[in-house]
Amino acid sequence: xxxxxxxxxxxxxxxxxxxxxxxxxxxxxxxxxxxxxxxxxxxxxxxxxxxxxxxxxxxxxxxxxxxxxxxxxxxxxxxxxxxxxxxxxxxxxxxxxxxxxxxxxxxxxxxxxxxxxxxxxxxxxxxxxx
Numbered sequence: 278x279x280x281x282x283x284x285x286x287x288x289x290x291x292x293x294x295x296x297x298x299x300x301x302x303x304x305x306x307x308x309x310x311x312x313x314x315x316x317x318x319x320x321x322x323x324x325x326x327x328x329x330x331x332x333x334x335x336x337x338x339x340x341x342x343x344x345x346x347x348x349x350x351x352x353x354x355x356x357x358x359x360x361x362x363x364x365x366x367x368x369x370x371x372x373x374x375x376x377x378x379x380x381x382x383x384x385x386x387x388x389x390x391x392x393x394x395x396x397x398x399x400x401x402x403x404x405x406x407x
Contacts (some may be wrong), residue, residue, distance in 0.1 A: 285314040292317055298331045299338045299361045336361035345371065349388075352381035 292312035293300040300308060304327055320328060335341075339367035342362050343350045353359075356363075362370070370378060 280401045285315075286311040287317070288312075292320075294338070296320060296332075297338070297341050302331055302336050302361070303327070318353065333364065335363035335365075335367075337364070337367070342367060346378065346382075348381040348385050350377065352384065353376065356381060 281293070288296075289303070289308050289310065289312060290300050292307075293303060322399060324332070327328055328330065338349050339353055339358075343353050345364075345367050346353070347355070356375070358370075
């Protein structure tokens, strides 16, 4: 008995998200087709020039912008950043270091500190049960 496995495909938006690129900046043939799991793996393993350029220069999607700035996606919105940014624009923001960015970075640091505290507390609790 042979099992026939269908090829897994995904929408271009899903593939762009997994690749960490802004969909609207990708080539038309990428946006208009479907991407198989094998194609996605190939793009990740051997990125073509357009993908390398997008990853290094942008425009970047919000999750990437937030990570590069060290803030949350909600923090970007509170700071008024709603559009994708290029690497150059991100670097300019870092240089200018506006008040909202300082505030959001501080908030993000507190969130990480609290997450670490909870993680340690849970680990200690689990250890004491053993």
